[in-house]
Amino acid sequence: MKKWEENVRRVIPYTPGEQPDFADMIKLNTNENPYPPAPGVQAKIKELCAEELRLYPAPAADALVEGLAACYGLAKEQVFVGVGSDDVLAMAFLTFFNSKKPVLFPDITYSFYDVWAGLFHIPYECQPLNDRFEIVKEDYYKENGGVVFPNPNAPTGVELPLADIEDILQHNEDVVVIVDEAYIDFGAKSALELIEKYDNLLVVQTFSKARSLAGLRIGYAFGSPALIKYLNDAKYSFNSYTMNRPSLALGAEVLKDDAYFRETTAKIIATRERTKKELAALGFQFGDSKANFLFVTHPDYPAKALFEALREKHIFVRYFAKPRIDNYLRITIGTDEQMDALITFLRAYMK
Amino acid sequence: MKKWEENVRRVIPYTPGEQPDFADMIKLNTNENPYPPAPGVQAKIKELCAEELRLYPAPAADALVEGLAACYGLAKEQVFVGVGSDDVLAMAFLTFFNSKKPVLFPDITYSFYDVWAGLFHIPYECQPLNDRFEIVKEDYYKENGGVVFPNPNAPTGVELPLADIEDILQHNEDVVVIVDEAYIDFGAKSALELIEKYDNLLVVQTFSKARSLAGLRIGYAFGSPALIKYLNDAKYSFNSYTMNRPSLALGAEVLKDDAYFRETTAKIIATRERTKKELAALGFQFGDSKANFLFVTHPDYPAKALFEALREKHIFVRYFAKPRIDNYLRITIGTDEQMDALITFLRAYMK
Structure with missing residues (x-):
């Protein structure tokens, strides 16, 4: 280490969620909105x-x-x-x-x-x-x-x-x-x-x-x-x-388009509530999320393996290798079609 | 002062140059470029x-x-x-x-x-x-x-x-x-x-x-x-x-348009060199600026009064009320027309 490096502020850098870029991907890993901004x-x-x-x-x-x-x-x-x-x-x-x-x-x-x-x-x-x-x-x-x-x-x-x-x-x-x-x-x-x-x-x-x-x-x-x-x-x-x-x-x-804001937000909430039911039916467990994502775990399927299997199909969700939550996945609420694709994959995977 | 305010980091805030907004103004106060970005x-x-x-x-x-x-x-x-x-x-x-x-x-x-x-x-x-x-x-x-x-x-x-x-x-x-x-x-x-x-x-x-x-x-x-x-x-x-x-x-x-970058930069340099001559002829003193501004003082005309007189005509330059430089004006190099307007005003003011 050089002498000038002694005065450097050292930090453990934050790792942002990956930003994959595939034409066919379903990106449910960074809690982005599936709908475009107001027209x-x-x-x-x-x-x-x-x-x-x-x-x-x-x-x-x-x-x-x-x-x-x-x-x-x-x-x-x-x-x-x-x-x-x-x-x-x-x-x-x-x-x-x-x-x-x-x-x-x-x-x-x-x-x-x-x-x-x-x-x-x-x-x-x-x-x-x-x-x-x-x-x-x-x-x-x-x-x-x-x-x-x-x-x-x-x-x-x-x-x-x-x-x-x-x-x-x-x-x-x-x-x-x-x-x-x-x-x-x-x-x-x-x-x-x-x-x-x-x-x-x-x-x-x-x-x-x-x-x-x-x-x-x-x-x-x-x-x-x-x-x-x-x-x-x-x-x-x-x-x-x-x-x-x-x-x-x-x-x-x-900020000027309140109607559009309410409409897209309501759509995401409706998709979230439907997704909760589908995931519960597949045996997933989760708290009652009020966000545009679900944080889920499954008693029989390790989160990390699920994360990797999804990733292979270009369905990107978020996995945190951290104490207490390393058997959970954070899944962003996308469009109904995207959530259907996710559920379809999970249903097949768990068969 | 409330108790929570005791932990607040207090700073003497930086004061940015004013951003006036008049249709007829000549804005030579924040070292902006007078030419638009590359097409x-x-x-x-x-x-x-x-x-x-x-x-x-x-x-x-x-x-x-x-x-x-x-x-x-x-x-x-x-x-x-x-x-x-x-x-x-x-x-x-x-x-x-x-x-x-x-x-x-x-x-x-x-x-x-x-x-x-x-x-x-x-x-x-x-x-x-x-x-x-x-x-x-x-x-x-x-x-x-x-x-x-x-x-x-x-x-x-x-x-x-x-x-x-x-x-x-x-x-x-x-x-x-x-x-x-x-x-x-x-x-x-x-x-x-x-x-x-x-x-x-x-x-x-x-x-x-x-x-x-x-x-x-x-x-x-x-x-x-x-x-x-x-x-x-x-x-x-x-x-x-x-x-x-x-x-x-x-x-x-x-970054892709190097020719435009060179052309507009050369124009500003040419305008600066010409402006130096005009200001020197009016009795202004200044170092040999290599920037897109001149930092000038005049033995007979206090900078602050000049600043205010220019301001009244909607010609905005920068004045710093600070030790050693409180008799100087920082003048951004604008277009040739803008510098002509400045010189014309100064010539009349000093008559």
């Missing part, structure tokens, strides 16, 4: 002007921030935007988790939390989910430097009732509490209504799932003006222009 | 497909990384990309400047360096430029935790000769040295050729200036595979998909 997005693409790209974008991302504020009935001082919810969450970790006390999050959860804690040298302590993969609210009563959890949780899909979230907030008025709602639009109850009551609550959402815009990288957060101001100060100090012009224009556009 | 970019916009936006972008940004490697004759392991050079530089500060010893950079320089140092709790020590606004290479011989400077320097436009850069590298083999080349395409000599010889050298560039794509937010860095790997590990840990699909597609496209 207005394609129309707006045609209006994008190369000439304008020579100019910096608006640093405060006004079009998008104002669109979100209008859409969710908030003031723009309550809205923060970033390059995907990962950017929003990383910035929130950097900004809010500066205590010497450990930040608390579940043991089975979004796999980026411990990576950010490592990157920013933030102490943390994982709180085990119970046997039904539920967050135990009492685990978050102890002294800590902050709290973060997804709702519904990832990769389990299990919802934490809003009353439990409020209970956690009541026990944590002295730290920032982040509720990561990447999957909230598929049926769970958002904590958004609590931001007026708790000025230390940050609610994070994304356009990558229910809005079908994973390829644009847009995440956002709602919170008290004080919380959002701190976050913006840190963001402007990191990079003053994070959201590019296509993101701002297309992101603002997608 | 292929508009053609490529028309090919963008909304349907594909539902999918995550390629996490390794392959199209762009491979395009840059091919364009600059490098291996893709020597190329890193980010959301503008600010993202690349912030990530490099986070990754490489982890020493307790101070990082060294000039006192008059890109105003983000001390902001990032503050954000990441990195100790630093500014080295004063000499009276001709030149970097004094001997100032960088002392023990330090890393070195960073722009070349040409910002906001002075003054170039540091490549021999001096190599001299600084020879005196700093034990730390990472970052040369921030945002303005390199307008006539200064790049340190790129030195990356094969010094595995601790990171050369950072951008599409925001000479490539006319400030609105897309694309920056990049060249360095040894070891350096780039460390940077990618940190980046993937922060946010695994930072470059959105439009950025990847349009960024790869702009």
